[in-house]
């Protein structure tokens with residue numbers, strides 16, 4: 001049963017140098033027809049489930065005008081919600097206004113995720129982010145008038161960044177005193193400005209040291225996923241849907257969803273989308289892939305994967321698998337209180353372990 005929906009708003013007022021997300025420059029004419037198409041997509045595919053989480057991401061949903069944002073909220077309001085539904089919207093600092101926050105609250109949004117990345121002017125300019133440090137502090141105070149459940153994004157591993165500069169960002173982020181911090185190491189993706197400028201990533205050992213420093217510095221938060229930290233009770237329910245390998249709707253341009261055993265990706269072509277050609281591809285997720293996903297996604301959680309859940313849902317015991325036993329012997333995995341989890345030394349190197357779960361011969365299930 002689907003309990004979550006992600007909706008993609010692909011418009012941005014400026015383009016960040018590192019961004020390879022599905023996004024377009026904001027033009028009012030495009031927004032209007034996009035919202036009509038989004039409404040039709042929801043009408044076509046939504047099966048009236050009562051949702052526990054809704055996430056408006058992008059792009060930048062906050063780049064919409066007040067009128068457009070209200071229309072978006074009206075479209076979203078056809079999705080049924082539980083009384084405790086976590087309803088998140090992503091915002092950029094420079095867009096936030098008191099009127100916008102009031103509108104969000106009026107339509108039931110109760111969590112706000114703010115793309116800050118860094119507070120240092122040279123790196124803000126490197127990333128082509130448009131806010132200033134002073135603006136961040138002022139806007140967070142404003143947001144706190146309306147929201148308790150606030151996430152901020154912190155990015156690190158900028159070329160030339162020193163540990164002292166990261167420490168300064170961490171101090172500043174801690175002083176914002178918000179209940180959730182998501183961290184991201186800068187990745188130079190293809191088709192981005194940084195890639196075109198041939199910017200080189202920082203050395204991997206410095207990146208690893210920075211990760212370690214972040215984990216130490218945010219120790220007063222609950223470190224519940226490799227890169228996510230929350231005050232207890234503020235863990236992102238929506239993102240846990242992904243890490244728990246549960247079903248979710250993906251509505252909007254370039255969105256992905258997972259329904260039953262079908263994983264689908266929507267088109268990234270705005271013209272196709274506006275003509276109602278929403279789905280780009282659909283694939284049946286085999287039992288083997290479902291199992292792989294349980295581990296590849298679930299081991300991102302610091303608590304790991306419940307062995308009982310695997311036994312219940314797949315009628316097999318992962319502790320019987322030799323390759324799991326080998327990872328336990330090598331102390332790459334740990335087994336505690338019924339959960340298999342990554343050993344702390346391997347949090348940073350998680351991809352090296354997670355990839356071992358792909359194409360493993362031992363699942364004992366067909367492709």
Ligand code: SF4
Nearest residue numbers: 012015016019058059
């Ligand atoms: S990072 Fe976010 S705000 Fe920046 S261009 Fe990409 S989608 Fe837009």
